[in-house]
Amino acid sequence: MEGADWLRTRLTSLHCATCGRSYRDGQIRVRAQRDGLSFVDFVCRACGREANAIVTVVGRGRAARLEVGELAESPPGARSPSLGPADVLAMRRFLRRFNGDFRSLFGADGRAGGRLGA
Ligand SMILES: [Zn+2]
Known part of the structure; x- marks a missing residue:
């Protein structure tokens, strides 16, 4: 299983479905990882839209690649207040x-x- 940092770095190539800006490392939160699946939250710094996706790591080592499920928009206020x-x-x-x-x-x-x- 690849680490959350490794995953976040690779997910910065994704873009917000609303405004098209790319996500940066600080806007990507890996909520949980289990059995090759990662549950990831995205928050767009430009427009504030929140989304989530299930990401699968296929392969290992240098050959590892990601399969990202469809970005589902989170309802407003879905994130827990800190x-x-x-x-x-x-x-x-x-x-x-x-x-x-x-x-x-x-x-x-x-x-x-x-x-x-x-
Ligand atoms: Zn956006």
């Missing part, structure tokens, strides 16, 4: 007071009918 210091501090405050009573937090049925659902 956590910041304020989120960590908020969780710290919460855990300091949390008594372990998940039932009152989420409700008896686990569907956030408790304090979180209010």
Whole structure:
């Protein structure tokens, strides 16, 4: 299995389907690799469009080549927002007071009918 860095370098030849600009290394994120398949996210710096594709590495060593599935446009906001210091501090405050009573937090049925659902 080729590494994520190797894969990202080769995927910079791909272009955004919306504006045609090529993706650069920092705009390509290899989400997961398993059994020769890689799941890759692309974010276009020029127009902000997000896409994803399944990439297959065929062959090994110098003969290795990529087969890239069709770039599927991701719905707006599909990427998870990153956590910041304020989120960590908020969780710290919460855990300091949390008594372990998940039932009152989420409700008896686990569907956030408790304090979180209010
Ligand atoms: Zn674009």
